[in-house]
Amino acid sequence: MALELSDTSNLLKSARTGNRRSLAKLLTAIERGQESEITSEESWILGVTGAPGVGKSTLIGRLIEHWQSNGEKVAILAVDPSSPVSGGSFLADRVRIPQADIDDSIFFRSLASKNFPGGIVPNIGKMCQALSACGWGRIVIETVGSGQSEISIVAFADIVLLVDGPDRGDIIQAEKAGILEIADSIAINKSDIPSSNSAIEDIRRSLELSEGDNRTVHLVSAINGDGISELISDLESISPDPGRLGIRNREKLISYWVSLLLSHEEIDSQLVNLGNGSITVRDAIYSMGSSMNFGGTANGRNDD
Amino acid sequence: MRVVVAKPGLDGHDRGAKVIARALRDGGHDVIYTGLRKSPDEIVRIVSDEDAQVLGLSTLSGAHESLIPIICTGLRESGLGDVIVFAGGIIPERDRKALYESGVRAIFGPGTKTTSVLDFLNEASDRLSAGNPVGVGSDTGWHWN
Known part of the structure; x- marks a missing residue:
């Protein structure tokens, strides 16, 4: 079940008072890609x-x-x-x-x-x-x-x-x-x-x-x-x-974009198509390149 | 699902726990294994910190009657009443009713097929999706076997 940003704010507020259960839930939400203002x-x-x-x-x-x-x-x-x-x-x-x-x-x-x-x-x-x-x-x-x-x-x-x-x-x-x-x-x-x-x-x-x-x-x-x-x-x-610093920045960028790529629904649908033989790897690469748009998802995220 | 597999009590045999953990892994679950000789308090804290949805308890020492109800109570008192608890190991038939009453939803003994543990979790998960509570804190009376 997806949490709202307000839910993570409440979890954070509670976790900051020392509530371990809230911290545990907050970490799960973040791990699943939930936005949070920390x-x-x-x-x-x-x-x-x-x-x-x-x-x-x-x-x-x-x-x-x-x-x-x-x-x-x-x-x-x-x-x-x-x-x-x-x-x-x-x-x-x-x-x-x-x-x-x-x-x-x-x-x-x-x-x-x-x-x-x-x-x-x-x-x-x-x-x-x-x-x-x-x-x-x-x-x-x-x-x-x-x-x-x-x-x-x-x-x-x-x-x-x-x-x-x-x-x-x-x-x-x-x-x-x-x-x-x-x-x-x-x-x-x-x-x-x-x-x-x-x-x-x-x-x-x-x-x-x-x-x-x-x-x-x-x-x-x-x-x-x-x-x-x-x-x-x-x-x-x-x-x-x-x-x-240079290496850190590079790894941060890669890690950020790879996590967006892996959580994008397009990759799963391309894998299904590849699995049933309806497209080639080359088709999948082309199709992903032209149809994937991370703009909305990526905006405002801070993954420092 | 995130499943904690724990060994309460003092027995040092975890072959069964590891076989179950492996079956769950191969069934696509994330399994956190605690290692041997964990106290009820430690197990409750691990389930909480790891934010697990399921707890599997393996015991072969005969201490199930005292330890498992303490763990179930600990989960409820820590706000973890939605955690699904199952048990395995050497648990005689005559002791099972009391464990079900304390909130355990399945008990697996020697000879259990690994697939039946996965079937149990599927059923529990289906019940959950249908809005039927299956956690240790719910008073449903439902158990798998």
Whole structure:
């Protein structure tokens, strides 16, 4: 059931007084593309990205444990993939983060990617704004287990932490272009496994080749807690890189337009036509180009 | 639908919960799995924060009689009376009536076909569209099996 703008305003008003149920409903409305008038508040958004299985969730659990013990509140938006076949999803990041269930200091929302590219979901920027407007100033976004080129997270996070682990390829992998270049901090997880030492050496040697690259590569173990406090001090002291503005703007634009494209009814009808063989891919592309009009939908939307 | 699959109580067996979660995923639902050993309070908060429409509770320890009604009451008291609750695991026939009375809408035991869980959700969803309440807070008396 579609909500009116006034409904989201009421939800926001209620959520700002600390009503978690209203916040939960507000996030659902925003996720579905509902317009809302939210003014950004001061916030600190950490994006955690890296390949599947490197320990992103378990590491986030360690980070929030630290902030919890300092009496801080943390909101987590954790993205897991949707099935390209059924459209359903198995969202299981909570399983690795039991810390989130201990008390009210953590707000955790699992998000299905709905096959949105880039490792995040549409409207995630707006969801962060809603959280910060409701007093959740420390926000962690966990991407879908991501490869080298899923960099959309830079558009929405102030600080990007890349998590990697042992036995994930030799130094050639560390030399490839992509997410490694734009991460603000890098953590090699699973230091309890001996081959993590060669993984960290590969990354360090790769960074040494870029003059002036003074990013710290941390060797940590989310399982036993080694290296976590050093990683947290580093994350808290990094300032968002102003040189990243161009990339951020580009990713914001792409993410905005792709989400409009994917939520447009035309794409579904073209897929039906393609499925029953009544048109070719070329026809579909031409037809979409000439008939799709985003003017009305796009006007006035602010997806910072 | 957004479905939370939760494991209340202290048993550590979640094969059944994962099979159900997989069936729901393959049926096009978004499934949030909580992991093991969640308390009733934790489960209610998860359902609320995740804005789920459905809660599936899997228990094999024999604690269903005490835990499931506490969770159902917790949902109602938190304004989550519209959430559809179903249960699974080792739940003897003689205990089922009390669980239905506490608001559970279906109970699935060993040998259940995964498709019947999807059929149940379809039926619940149809009832909802037809204006018949199916949530844990409604006093309809309807249950699937």
